[in-house]
Amino acid sequence: MRDDLGADVPLAGPARRIVSLVPSLTEAIAASAPDRLVGATDWCTHPADLDVARVRGTKNPDLAAIRTLSPDLVVANQEENRELDVRRLREAGVAVWVTRIETVEEALASMARLFTEALDLADPAWLARAWSLWATPAPRRLSVAVPIWRDPWMVVGTSTYTDDLLTRAGLVNVLAHLDGRYPTVTPAAVDRAGADVVLLPDEPYVFTADDGPEAFATPTRLVSGRLLTWYGPAMVEACAMLAAIDG
Template identity: 55%
Template sequence: MDDIGVAVTIPDTVRRIVSLVPSLTEAVAATVPEALVGATDWCSHPADLDVTRVRGTKNPDLETVVRLRPDVVLANAEENRPQDLAALRAAGLAVWVTRIETLDEAFASLARMFLRACRTGRPAWLDAAEAAWRRPAPERRRTAVVPIWRRPWMVVGRDTFAGDVLRRLGVDNLYAGHAERYPRIPLAELVERRPDLVVLPDEPYAFAPGDGPECFPGLRCALVSGRLLTWYGPSLTEAAHALPRALG
């Protein structure tokens, strides 16, 4: 069973993998690079990745994926559309879907994915990532809002991996209790809540020094790497050390 409870038939030996999730692509490339044959256009790590591109996470080129004859397709319940995954299953492909909303889920899900879906051992980088995050949460706690888009403004809401990463670093998302995972919130409301931090990642919207902080006068803004905040894979080790510095 994958993370969403679907039974997946995987061959005993996996030689061809297509990944439809950037963070999973980086994880596979760091573990069994010779098996990775396809990835999305958004899969930017490693920088020298040389595989067939299959368009985006939300609009994969299904015909190309099928032509690649993967032993397994790796996907994610949030990143990929159910109808695309159903079409790949209907074409006879094994599709392994991850569901990751917390750091602990990331460690467990990735370990299962490599063992069950990729038919390989537990990677050393996963041990290093777990060790890097095995520390008590800071005693000092701060509040934050985490915009991920503007025009319209959208923020991180409930049950998100980014929210859990920040929580582990002593930063409490003011919209963690919202009914939606990525709600649209008027800018005026974000400013009026007076968070201790406005966390501005560089993806999916590319917030930058001249694009974002000017909207939050009088508030402390922290520009952070979206990859370190939202990706689950080898970047987790770096994130444990780099994010606290970025948050200040």
């Protein structure tokens, strides 16, 4: 058994005690096999009633606490988690499955593999629904820019799950040509890029009506950061949210 990066995952059978270091994967597992999830990060906020042991953050997980939970699998992500933590867990004899997700198709395929190979479960209903909703890209209809941080201002760039999600929803990311996956820009540069609308998510930076819109001459919309960046059940909700965005 190998993860998305081709690393061996030494599982003797279906994973039944899982620690998730990725909020979106936590939600996906909790929605499909809640009895198997025994630990998650402090940032794992969905579902709201999630009642499992907490193992600190995605970038600074408590490795000792994870080992104490005796998981037969830890799930991680190449972008969200540190290779050092993954290596230390593996050196301690803990099986780790690392996902690599930069497109909608990769998200769907990666989660399907995780459920069928590591958990020995059929695709959950939400995953089948997500496959159906995102199978056919929508026609291009609007151009957008998506800041994700301020001080410094950073935006969604190319080779990211969010960029591909926007494209499939018919929204053209006007800053995808910049170098880097999350390039640093100025609000003036965002305005000059000519987007129809600037989407301001509530995570990782919490943009609000009083914090963010004032920086841009371009019209802005406050949107759910979870629906823009989380793969999993959020993909079903994201389709309707993005379809409702207009200029």
